[in-house]
Amino acid sequence: QVQLVESGGGLVQPGGSLRLSCTASGFTFSSYIMSWHRQAPGHEREMVANIGPTGGWPNYADSVRGRFTISRDNAKNTLYLQMNSLKPEDTGVYYCSRVFGDYWGQGTQVTVSS
DSSP, X not given: OOEEEEEOOEEEOTTOOEEEEEEEESSOGGGSOEEEEEEOTTSOOEEEEEEOTTSOOOEEOTTTTTTEEEEEETTTTEEEEXXXXXXXXXXXXXXXXXXXXXXXXXXXXXXXXX
16 A cells, blocks of 8 residues: 655754655655645645656745755655755644645654754
């Protein structure tokens, strides 16, 4: 069955960096668009970034463009999100998704606080 497992979250100070990973199994990873989403307390889940099946066409939410980079390693069935210059408003649970939400991981908590 399809499984998506996120890792790499944690507590970081403003201005810091984190790299999230999402390991996929149960489907042909290299055939699908993949995306990262986040949900802050009291807010709806929002898409942060997405990437084409072969790593092209990355797209970003305006709030993270220039600070976050989405990438993938199809040989490892793994999706990444490099997050730099983190801000307190980046705090939330980060989820990876196949395409734009047909399957979700369990999420990983990112907290940006001094």
